[in-house]
Amino acid sequence: MKQAQTITPRPPAATPVVVQVQPGSSPKAIYDALRNSRREIANQIEDAQNLRQEIASQLRDASTSAADKAGLQQRLATIDQRLVSLDLQKAEADAAVAKQAAVPGSIVPETPQRRPGPPDEVYALTGIFMFVVLLPLSIAWARRIWRRGAPVITALPQEIYDRFTRVEQTLDTIAIEVERVGEGQRFLTRVQSQQADRALGAGSAERVDAGAREKERQARK
DSSP, rough: OOOOOOOOOOOOOOOOOOOOOOOOOOOOHHHHHHHHHHHHHHHHHHHHHHHHHHHHHHHHHHTTTTHHHHHHHHHHHHHHHHHHHOOOOOOOHHHHHHHTTTTTTTSOOOOOOOOOOOOOOHHHHHHHHIIIIIIHHEEEEHOOOOOOOHHHHHHHHHHHHHHOOOOHHHHHHHHHHHHHHHHHHHHHHHHHHOOOOOHSSOOOOOOOOOHHHHHHHHHHH
């Protein structure tokens, strides 16, 4: 009895990136095409590495069955072979790019784009002029306006203060006059009361003889 042999399918080779250049193309066009080819190979390598990491995480998962692990291991081996093929292609692409870079005219330095309008020196000089000339003038003008407006601002409080002072003096004068009137009224009231007392006499009534009254009248004459 012959022993059964397990035949492992051959992994597909990585798809080579073919650089198609039209006849008569410039060295720069060929150089750009080779760089694009190398960039595409690098993208394929990155995709293959991401897929390999995903398969490896599935293999480490304890919930994966034995049959699934066998299939994943086979896919992992296929991806490893593909990565080896892509690495070789990338190495060849790097060599081709380096070889083409040595051809005159392949690498053309990019001309800096000139911005429309005046040069940058004009803006720098304008800023210096504004800082040195216009800024001091603006500060001096602002101080002049502030000094001119200061007397106007201080005149109103001074006027009000003087008016209050006059009102206070007037009130003091009125108070003094009222006090004088009160003193006069009290004095008149006291004098009138004294005259009334003299007219009526003081003490108890006494009996006076008619002869004595006559003698007193004669004495007054």
